[in-house]
Amino acid sequence: MSLRTLSINAFLLLGLCQVGRRGLASAPELTQQPKKIAIVGAGIGGTAAAYFLRQEFGPGVQINVYEAGTVGGRLATESIREYEYESGGSIIHPLNLHMKHFVDKLGLSPRADVPSKMAIFDGNELTFEESDWYIVNVLRMLWRYGFNFLRMHLWVESVLDKFMRIYQYQQFGYCFTSVERLLHAMGGDDFLSLLNLTLEETMLAGGFSQAFINDIVTPIARVNYGQSVRIGSFVGAVSLAGADSGLWAVDGGNKKVCSGLLYHSKADVIPARVTAISVKTRPAKRGAVTSFYEVNYVGESGPAHSLYDIVIVATPLHQDLSDISFSGFSPPIRSHFSGRYHQTVATLVLGQLNISYLGTGQKPSDFTFTDVLTTDNKSLAINSISSLDPTHIPPRYKQPPTSQTKVWKVFSPEPLTESQLSEMFVSREQVWERRWLAYPVYRTPQRQAPPFILHDRLFYLNAIEWAASAMEMSAIAARNAALLAHRRWHSQTDRVDQEDLHTRLRGEL
Template identity: 65%
Template sequence: MSLRNRSFRVLLIFGICQVGRWGLASASEMEEQPEKIAIIGGGIGGTGAAYFLRQEFGPSVKIDVFEAGTVGGRLATENIRGHDYETGGSIIHPLNLHMKHFVDKLGLSTHDVPTKLAIFDGKKLTFDEGLKSSRMQKWVEGILSKFMRIYQYQQSGYSFSSVEQLLHGLGGDSFLTLINQTLEEVMLADGFSQVFINNVVTPLSRFAFGQTADLTALVGAVSLACADSGQWAVDGGNKRVCSELLSHTKAELIQARVTDISLKMKPSKSGTESSFYEVIYVGDSGPTHSIYDIVIVAAALHEGLSDISFSGFSPPIPSHFPGHYHHLVTTLVMGQVNTSYLGIDQYLADFDVSDIFTTDNEALAFNSLSSVDPTRLPPGYRRPPASESKVWKFFSQEPLSEEQLREIFVSWEGVWEKRWLAYPSYSSSPHPMPPFILHDRLYYLTAIEWAASCMELSVVAARNVALLAYHRYHDQTDKIDREDLHTRLREEL
């Protein structure tokens, strides 16, 4: 049975059984539910956490989502001449079952993202050679098949207390190797040539994560999956999933910046003291605070991305964990590309390449160049040929200069630029993973990004943290960090 066919079986189980724990809970369990939960961050991780926390804890719990910017986070769009274009997370893999469940549950429409890939070395384009390598696809599928176990684990209510425990649960020690060795090291050991890595693997990793094949192997596998067919996106923009999740879960959006989370104590019904958390935040009307039983941090606790302090904790919780996020520039250009710059002499009307990845060449100003469609396709829409002005998207390390634009384009009508701290810098000497559990009922969802960064992994972490919060609240330790899950659940099926 192929990986794709197995995924449909998993999806069937996943879709039929996607119900909250509280639907089967006893009255006494319902009485023991927390009163208020705070989520810091309104991206796909935070809004996904709101959805899963509602499933686990039920309709009576008040869920507040704090977001100082725009709901969606790094799922963002830019409006150009009346149409929106993706500037952040733009494509969703066909095996991303959580994201598929969300769009089905929310009634959102989607569209395929057709691709024709090429690699540019600074002189000429190479079309599709190697990018569809059956050997590389099998290598990626071997990793994805282990990752797919997470859906079965989560559907059965199991959770993990750390990123390392989660990865070990998926594939044992071999999966942990993927976060401790580089993509280049692992692929060379598996028999791939250095030439293939330089000419095919590196262009894909530069497109997905702005780094060469010296990033960690698990992140590299995610980047190689970008070459798979069947990619899709949400009509109107992928960020719609986030806003619709908030509405669906009846979570309250608080548009404010959280500045401090403090530990407080209060007497419990049993006569002992229990902890709770004071969240201090600044909105339009100035600083204020609220009290919560559980807090989920779905923002990055790293320099340049947040300045949340943690007060009253022993041992202390750092405001910033080690490591830094990778600087990325997204540039949208409406213009007519200069195909001679790309080293081709095709008639422009026949040039239908959608994505151009680049080799590691210092002379190249960009990591990738893509022809992009609006997030909502008008009736009768067709992608304009290269002979017409259309929107192109660049990923680059630095802003593109006017001189560089003149070299790449025959003419252009407008340039729109966005600078990001987009994802972690995945070093070959990785830092220890940040923890999921910061304190008794204080969780850090974004820790997952130090394994790899994509929409689906953020949602995997959201469900894991929701399950973890539920089990720890109800002292259900048998549902956390079970080592024999794969064998156990396989026998049950």
């Protein structure tokens, strides 16, 4: 057994052991638990926050989750014929320990594995075709790019090794007030530097060839984040991890994790749109003044409001994604932070693919590729085309051949026109379109991320997305927010923003 295997197993054990509730010993000046907590947003971040807050504060607190849309947020499915298909976040890495724990705790299971095969399209022809034989793929990579592919995996693994420290820190109750402090605790100055260099700059400095970056790395960045290798190196490493083996999804759809977390946390979902959050003060015993947060919302019965001890905002506070205003705060809280979110359009097509669009002379019956990624070609209207399998794989399921009608998912930066769809598909029975503002536009040098703490007991979970956007990143931010809420409620600062944790915890283990 290798040292890396031992390390991963140790972290896995720590990650899975975190379900045990820590002692809720409070500070002498505040012995009561909060009575009401509000969460704005029921995506993976908001629902994970409800789960972790229940762990931190116990059964007595009331947790309300406000959601104007559908539980799951950017985890969504589309019903096509008698099956459901993922139209939002679709893959989970084998080292995503929070997501793995959620699935185990909720009694869910991974979806049955279905074979896949990848090709890369440059706008004219398929420049790389994955073989059914592993050794053939290795030899092709060696012939074209030397050891670049192996070195890329080693680099991503080195980033993941440091990334995995966060599970240990959270297990011991450590939390962070900013994205930068959280990343620094994981990987020190090296991780912070990854925010300010592009993926291309980092890889060129590491000796990777430009051809390898253009031909292999760029298509991976385009399919995962809809952007080129000019994204930051940290999010670039997360993207490359999304090309690892062992990726999985939840049987029945990833959004089932969100509904399961709400059920397990016994949170009440309020179907309403939050319009404003303000701070209010009320006199307390012995002449003290107690502050609350007033959440104003519009539901089915019209405008209403409610007071809370703690509020967690789990939806992006950016233009076109939120219209929540903040009042009564000093210093003022911005309704919209700087930066913008990148649009990715997911078009699901029930039809027959026109493989000549991909520049191949193969017969449709011989075309066995399930995922076609693309290089950075301005003439290309798409980032990828993938054959979809149902969220639940029925017994004896077999992928339909490309010569038959089946479900395809096309990622593109803009909605596809009728002309473009006609060029890509020989026939179409139905077309579904979802326009996602799915993740930030990642540019370098990376501007400072929004803070996790907006006010004393008002927290902003989606700040984490400015480092990288992924299901597991949201779950990590949710755990961090719950720990921050607990620490600040009980005026405990000993495990907030601590430095040199990796060295310090050697004495605690």
